[in-house]
Amino acid sequence: MGFQKIVVPEGGEKITVNADNTLNVPNNPIIPFIEGDGIGVDVTPAMKIAINAAVQKAYNGERKIHWMEVYAGEKATQVYDPDTWLPEETLEAVKDYVVSIKGPLTTPVGGGIRSLNVALRQKLDLYTCLRPVRWFEGVPSPVKKPADVDMVIFRENSEDIYAGIEWKAGTAEADKVIKFLREEMGVTNIRFPENCGIGVKPVSVEGTKRLVRQALQYAVDNDRESVTLVHKGNIMKFTEGSFKDWGYELAKEEFGAELLDGGPWMQFKSPKTGKNIVVKDVIADAMLQQILLRPAEYDVIATLNLNGDYLSDALAAEVGGIGIAPGANLADAVAMFEATHGTAPKYAGQDKVNPGSLILSAEMMLRHMGWVEAADLVLKGMEKAISKGEVTYDFHRLMDDAKLLKCSEFGQAVADNM
Ligand SMILES: NC(=O)C1=CN([C@@H]2O[C@H](COP(=O)(O)OP(=O)(O)OC[C@H]3O[C@@H](n4cnc5c(N)ncnc54)[C@H](OP(=O)(O)O)[C@@H]3O)[C@@H](O)[C@H]2O)C=CC1
Numbered sequence: 001m002g003f004q005k006i007v008v009p010e011g012g013e014k015i016t017v018n019a020d021n022t023l024n025v026p027n028n029p030i031i032p033f034i035e036g037d038g039i040g041v042d043v044t045p046a047m048k049i050a051i052n053a054a055v056q057k058a059y060n061g062e063r064k065i066h067w068m069e070v071y072a073g074e075k076a077t078q079v080y081d082p083d084t085w086l087p088e089e090t091l092e093a094v095k096d097y098v099v100s101i102k103g104p105l106t107t108p109v110g111g112g113i114r115s116l117n118v119a120l121r122q123k124l125d126l127y128t129c130l131r132p133v134r135w136f137e138g139v140p141s142p143v144k145k146p147a148d149v150d151m152v153i154f155r156e157n158s159e160d161i162y163a164g165i166e167w168k169a170g171t172a173e174a175d176k177v178i179k180f181l182r183e184e185m186g187v188t189n190i191r192f193p194e195n196c197g198i199g200v201k202p203v204s205v206e207g208t209k210r211l212v213r214q215a216l217q218y219a220v221d222n223d224r225e226s227v228t229l230v231h232k233g234n235i236m237k238f239t240e241g242s243f244k245d246w247g248y249e250l251a252k253e254e255f256g257a258e259l260l261d262g263g264p265w266m267q268f269k270s271p272k273t274g275k276n277i278v279v280k281d282v283i284a285d286a287m288l289q290q291i292l293l294r295p296a297e298y299d300v301i302a303t304l305n306l307n308g309d310y311l312s313d314a315l316a317a318e319v320g321g322i323g324i325a326p327g328a329n330l331a332d333a334v335a336m337f338e339a340t341h342g343t344a345p346k347y348a349g350q351d352k353v354n355p356g357s358l359i360l361s362a363e364m365m366l367r368h369m370g371w372v373e374a375a376d377l378v379l380k381g382m383e384k385a386i387s388k389g390e391v392t393y394d395f396h397r398l399m400d401d402a403k404l405l406k407c408s409e410f411g412q413a414v415a416d417n418m
């Protein structure tokens with residue numbers, strides 16, 4: 001494939017996909033990466049230091065990642081032209097090379113461009129946002145028992161109010177939708193119809209079921225005890241409420257779940273272990289209390305896009321903050337790994353922030369590629385660096401007697417402690 005600006009690294013090969021969506025990973029895979037805006041310039045190079053070291057140590061030169069920079073966000077406007085935020089060839093490369101990783105991208109508040117992060121997820125149909133949240137020994141935490149926080153969030157990544165279907169107050173479009181709602185749909189409760197922004201929240205059977213299917217399968221594959229459907233279905237009955245109903249329905253139809261003690265909770269036997277897996281649901285506001293007071297009772301979580309966004313940051317805070325919270329955006333074949341945090345503009349270019357989130361996202365990527373030995377080394381390096389008190393500012397400000405490292409130094413510390 002001929003690219004305009006992307007330079008394909010020599011000596012690398014493509015990862016390919018089999019009919020059943022399993023991967024063929026060569027020893028020299030080309031991995032596209034988006035550096036990211038803001039602190040992207042800090043965390044992305046630090047991530048590469050740690051990951052290259054893990055691969056070298058695990059495979060002694062037999063395997064090597066060939067990094068290929070692809071562009072999005074502010075850097076794309078410099079490399080292409082001032083109006084190109086998400087070049088078509090970036091999308092093509094990410095799709096064609098199957099597995100990629102990205103730094104954070106800025107979304108202005110209130111106006112300007114729509115989220116490039118959301119656009120990437122939608123255009124590549126990366127419908128699952130997978131965000132595991134667990135505690136690493138020695139990480140400072142505001143809760144009494146951070147080890148009890150061990151949850152895996154499956155956040156629906158393509159629908160919901162988060163999809164960005166909305167119109168600004170005072171525009172002809174907003175007024176037209178409001179007129180339609182009032183005159184044709186019998187809506188009487190738009191409080192101030194004359195000057196009102198409007199957003200639309202699509203939630204579908206298909207979108208819900210493919211996400212919940214992934215969450216239930218993950219629970220089976222990873223011997224987890226429960227899957228909790230998190231929703232605000234008491235208020236948004238036909239979107240969030242239906243998400244819950246369709247989730248239970250899928251558990252029954254595809255996993256053979258049956259009502260537990262008369263319902264509504266269900267359970268089914270894991271075909272892998274024979275153990276029971278409980279499928280339950282919690283209303284979203286109560287869930288934000290539950291994760292603080294009774295985290296040990298929650299395991300895999302399946303939820304809608306916006307709830308998942310809120311839950312990710314709240315849960316990350318319990319185990320050290322978004323500086324260390326990893327994630328992946330997954331389609332059936334294509335996978336794009338990314339940090340949970342944003343561009344933290346006030347720290348951009350200062351070589352200060354924690355690259356742990358992107359490093360652990362890359363650890364998930366290595367595991368996804370089947371390079372488990374390298375992934376294990378990343379975890380070992382990270383755990384050891386933290387337990388020795390070698391940490392970036394975010395942990396340092398909460399720890400006694402720790403050594404303050406720069407972002408790049410932490411990447412190196414992970415490499416040195418494998
Ligand atoms: N997937 C993506 O690309 C995402 C992009 N964004 C975008 O990022 C921009 C900024 O968003 P904002 O709400 O400020 O959220 P950010 O996640 O960028 O930052 C919020 C705060 O979190 C802490 N933090 C973030 N990253 C790190 C890190 N690597 N190490 C240590 N601490 C960290 C800092 O806390 P403290 O001040 O306490 O040090 C920071 O001020 C927005 O444009 C937003 O749309 C946001 C989220 C995800």
Ligand SMILES: O=C(O)CCC(=O)C(=O)O
Binds near residue numbers: 106115340
């Ligand atoms: O797209 C954005 O700017 C924010 C995304 C975000 O917060 C997230 O995906 O967690």
Ligand SMILES: [Mg+2]
Binds near residue numbers: 309310312313340
């Ligand atoms: Mg977020």
